Amino acid sequence: MFLSKIRNLLVKSKVRTHAPSRVTSLSNSCEMRNNPFVVKPFLIHCAIVSPITFMCCSVCVFLCVCVCVCSGQLQQSLLAFGRSNRKLMRDVMEAQQRALDILSSQVTKSLLAECIYSDVIFPGHRVDDQRRDCSDIKDNLVSVVPKIPSGIYIVHPENTDSSFEVFCEMDYMGGGWTVMQRRSDGLTDFKRSWDGYVDGFGHLAGEHWLGLRKVFHIVNQKDTRFQLHIALVSHDDVTSYASYDDFRLDSETQFFSIHLGRYAGSAGDAFRGYNQEQNQDTAPFSASDVDNDGCNPFCFIGNCTVESCSIHHNHTGWWFNQCGLANLNGSPEDTERNQGQRMHIVWDTWRHNGVPYTIKSVTMKIRRIATNN
Numbered sequence: 001m002f003l004s005k006i007r008n009l010l011v012k013s014k015v016r017t018h019a020p021s022r023v024t025s026l027s028n029s030c031e032m033r034n035n036p037f038v039v040k041p042f043l044i045h046c047a048i049v050s051p052i053t054f055m056c057c058s059v060c061v062f063l064c065v066c067v068c069v070c071s072g073q074l075q076q077s078l079l080a081f082g083r084s085n086r087k088l089m090r091d092v093m094e095a096q097q098r099a100l101d102i103l104s105s106q107v108t109k110s111l112l113a114e115c116i117y118s119d120v121i122f123p124g125h126r127v128d129d130q131r132r133d134c135s136d137i138k139d140n141l142v143s144v145v146p147k148i149p150s151g152i153y154i155v156h157p158e159n160t161d162s163s164f165e166v167f168c169e170m171d172y173m174g175g176g177w178t179v180m181q182r183r184s185d186g187l188t189d190f191k192r193s194w195d196g197y198v199d200g201f202g203h204l205a206g207e208h209w210l211g212l213r214k215v216f217h218i219v220n221q222k223d224t225r226f227q228l229h230i231a232l233v234s235h236d237d238v239t240s241y242a243s244y245d246d247f248r249l250d251s252e253t254q255f256f257s258i259h260l261g262r263y264a265g266s267a268g269d270a271f272r273g274y275n276q277e278q279n280q281d282t283a284p285f286s287a288s289d290v291d292n293d294g295c296n297p298f299c300f301i302g303n304c305t306v307e308s309c310s311i312h313h314n315h316t317g318w319w320f321n322q323c324g325l326a327n328l329n330g331s332p333e334d335t336e337r338n339q340g341q342r343m344h345i346v347w348d349t350w351r352h353n354g355v356p357y358t359i360k361s362v363t364m365k366i367r368r369i370a371t372n373n
């Protein structure tokens with residue numbers, strides 16, 4: 001009896017305990033089961049869609065993870081490939097540029113070397129007949145030719161109809177010098193008339209006088225100034241120089257009078273001498289047949305009476321003024337003396353122990369010092 005009650009109590013208790021939750025938990029299911037329009041989709045959903053959805057989601061998540069991972073790797077690979085490609089392209093371009101530079105350099109050097117070399121060896125070949133003087137040639141070649149050789153070049157100064165050859169010294173004191181006179185071995189006869197000194201004579205590579213007309217054209221170009229440099233060598237190989245920071249000539253109608261700037265050097269200013277009577281600055285040019293020497297009718301030179309300084313100086317031409325202390329057109333031969341005449345090269349301000357040096361060679365050269373254009 002007692003046990004029976006306990007069982008009933010337990011049954012009731014169980015029914016009370018589980019019934020509501022069961023009813024509640026199954027109420028919707030029952031409703032759906034009882035609803036013909038809901039049961040089937042629900043079953044389909046439960047049986048098929050949910051697993052598929054779950055699988056799809058899983059696959060999507062997996063794919064997303066894969067894509068993320070792969071895209072990261074792909075991006076890194078693409079970046080690495082890009083860097084590698086750029087480096088390869090840069091290396092190729094640099095190699096091509098180096099090859100072009102080498103080829104261009106060799107072609108330029110070859111052409112210029114051939115051009116200049118032939119011009120030195122065969123006078124008359126043209127580097128550029130529009131170059132106005134040796135300074136102009138140097139300025140235009142210095143950027144493309146490491147070492148410009150000295151030699152014969154063709155120049156065409158402004159305001160002239162013709163070009164002519166000159167000897168350019170490109171090694172001496174920075175180069176760009178146009179040689180207007182050279183005395184060295186005494187093999188060239190400097191006993192010349194007026195026309196000879198106007199037109200020039202001798203060999204450009206050796207002893208020569210370029211000519212007053214050519215020098216006039218060079219130093220009278222627009223917006224230019226020229227300096228004059230005189231390099232002297234004595235018989236005992238002592239060297240000296242005299243330079244003038246401005247040098248120009250008047251025209252032929254004024255007998256190519258010389259105009260000199262400030263002197264600098266170690267040989268003394270023989271052009272001006274020690275007093276005004278010896279000053280050759282502004283003096284017109286004289287030759288044996290054209291007398292502008294200021295000795296009219298004559299001068300006293302030492303114990304001599306001189307009517308013509310040119311004849312007194314072995315029939316050479318110069319800017320004599322009562323003869324003066326300079327005549328670089330004399331002979332380099334020390335032994336040439338004749339009846340009191342002054343045969344040798346004269347630069348009497350260059351002295352040793354009060355005695356003038358005996359000069360064996362001299363070069364007169366001019367170089368442009370200013371261009372305003």
Ligand SMILES: [Ca+2]
Nearest residue numbers: 291295307308
């Ligand atoms: Ca005279």
